[in-house]
Amino acid sequence: MTEQHDQKNNQDQRNQQRDNLASIKDLSVSFMTDAGSIKAVENVSFTIPRKTVVGVVGESGSGKSVTARSIIKLLPETAATSGAVYLSNREGSNTLDVLSLSGEQLREMRGAEAAMVFQEPNSVLNPVYTIGWQIEEGLRAHGMKDKKELRAKAIDILKKVGIPDAETRVDYYPHQFSGGQKQRIVIAMALVLNPGLILADEPTTALDVTVQAEILDLLRLARDEFGASVLIITHNMGVIADIADEVVVMYRGHVVEQGPVEQIFYKPQHDYTRRLLAAVPHIGQQLVVKDREGKPIERKTDWHDQPLAVKATNLSIMYPGHLMQPDFKAVDGIDFEIHRSEVLGLVGESGSGKSTTGRAIAGLQKVSGGSLNVLGVEMNGVKEREFKSKRADIGFVFQDPGSSFDPLMTIAENVAEPLLVHHKFGSVAEARNYVGDLLEMVQLPRVYMNRYPHELSGGQRQRASLARGLALKPSLLIADEPTSALDVSVQAKVLELFKTLQAEIGFACLFITHDLAVVDMLADRIMVMHKGRIVEHGDADDVIQNPQNPYTRKLLASLPLPDPVEQREHRAHLHELLATEKI
Incomplete structure (x- = not known):
């Protein structure tokens, strides 16, 4: 009787494995460090059905990437794993226990049965080889030798992922492609051996919303035309609503909830899932910040009545060409104004001229033509000695604080640096109390002053x-993509803090971003840039609710909505827009 029961269980398991391409059972992963063993993933179990997109969502540090890498055993030697990862081939005729495979077996499995698409294509693509050679490398590793056949396969897969003029561009190098095209090439490398499973780790995080929409369409193509399953890791709930069939929610190394996408969005069971969904910015959502007594915090003055902090007239900025290349016009004759205590949102894709404009206002980029008046100083032809006294009135918040902080200096030393440069204090020790007040103002405990940047979360x-x-109480702040790399829950807190401080201090602000939902929460007016020109500007509500320019409409249509049903209609609208309007 026991033997029959075991046979039935084994048969049920085989039947279930035929339906599922991969099964993760009680997976635990820990890493050995100098401080001892750290558990990254604990008792994680879920399945990846065939021809299905499974979204794994959660904040940084929740164990998403470690779980995905475990599926192809792509973990460092310091990792200790337990549990099981079962991976079937496309036909369901063979199932591998991945964690028990040898090095040679792993090399055969990777690429052929499962392939990884990494977050940052520049870390994957070798700058000294053509992209054709790099795509062919996977084919060569799995036994294909004929040069003509290799080249034909590379060109064919480049065409399928939407690289134009593939016959010529197969011989190009990575630096000759845009960020979105490089991500397409990395997806082509994953698809070329036709694996059953594609593991995509934050494949759209650093991309513009329009490029993000194209990459998500490409991953849908992998499911619908290549017949692959896709495991996509992201912290963007709009992306999950757009592409996922099933959703796994992770928190601190555990799976806290899993189910069909509509169940997760409309009937979330776990408090963490509900908090995650509540933190997602929506178009048209007003951000209201309150004090400790629950009263709304509002600006003391109406920005319409305030004098101008910045005025640009026919502003142009050129980058000189190198090696016989012509000059590049990054900003092409734009006009705009920023009032004191106003937040102007500057929106556009990478390469539109947003950051160049912000850097010119801060005196970090020379003006080539027209006029740019910043706090009463004309920046066209300005000498450093004329502008130096104004630098203390301009603050800058960078996109990646990890690279803008000195890693060898404590947080106190980094925050105090502008105070010392402008002779407000003689030393870090003298500035210590003031720095502590600054950290408390941004809701960081004073004890963080002694920590180093790498010891803080994003x-x-x-x-x-x-x-x-x-720190210098500036009258003008330039914030360049300050929340683009943050988890949605962290982003929500930073935006609340930003709005609170802006209302209390009243600084003028240029808020640069490519996320229209974020800028809609903060900005009084919105300015849309495209290829160095301003294509639309006006009050935030007017631009968002009634966009006049086709490019603005395309940006809004490309932004995924955190609602599966609405997003399906939204995506159809985007495809109609792209079919009728050539932008």
Whole structure:
């Protein structure tokens, strides 16, 4: 009787494995460090059905990437694993226990049965080889030798992922492609051996919303035309609503909830899932910040009545060409104004001229033509000695505080640096109390002063960056993509903090971003840039609710909505827009 029962269980398991391409059972992963063993993933179990997109969502540090890498055993030697990862081939005729495979067996499995698409294509693509050679490398590793056949396969897969003029561009190098095209090439490398499973780790995080929409369409193509299953890791709930069939929610190394996408969005069971969904910014959502007594915090003055902090007239900025290349016009004759205590949102894709405009206002980029008046100083032809006294009035919050902080200096030393440069204090010791006040203002405990940047989370570093930007009490703040790399819950807290401080201090602000939902929450007016020109500007509500320019409409249509049903209609609208309007 026991033997029959075991046979039935084994048969049930085989039947279930035929339906599922991969099964993760009680997976635990820990890493050995100098401080001892750290558990990254604990008792994680879920399945990846065939021809299905499974979204794994959660904040940084929740164990998403470690779980995905475990599926192809792509973990460092310091990792200790337990549990099981079963991976079937496309036909369901063979199932591998991945964690027990040898090095040679893993090499055969990777690429052929499962392939990985990494977050940052520049870390994957070798700059000294053509992209054709790099795509062919996977084919060569799995036994294909004929050069003509290799080249034909590379060109064919480049065409399928939407690289134009593939016959010529197969011989190009990575630096000759845009960020979105490089991500397509990395997806082509994953698809070329036709694996049953594609593991995509944050494949759209650093991309513009329009490029993000194209990459998500490409991953849908992998499911619908290549017949692959896709495991996509992201912290963007709009992306999950757009592409996922099933959702796994992770928190601190555990799976807290899993189910069909509509169940997760409309009937979430776990408090963490509900908090995650509540933190997602929506178009048209007003951000209201309140004090400890629950009263709304509002600006003391109406920005319409305030004098101008910045005025640009026919502003142009050129980058000189190198090696016989012509000059590049990054900003092409734009006009705009920023009032004191106003937040102007500057929106556009990478390469539109947003950051160049912000850097010119801060005196970090020379003006080539027209006029740019910043706090009463004309920047066209300005000498450093004329502008130096104004630098203390301008704060800058960078996109990546990790690279803008000196890693060898403590948080106190980093935040105090502008105070010392402008001779407000003689030493870090003298500035210590003031720095502590600044950290408390951005809701960081004073004890963080003695920590180094790498000891803080991304959200904590961004708060410290904001404290440094406000250290000199500037009348003008330039915030360049300050929340784009943050988890949605951390982003929500940083945005609340930003709005609170702006209302209390009243600084003028240029808020640069490619996320229209974020800028809609903060900005009084929105300015849309495209290829160095301003294509639309006006009050935030007017631009968002009634966009006049086709490019603005395309941006809004490309932004995924955190609602599966609405997003399906939204995506159809985007495809109609792209079919009728050539932008």
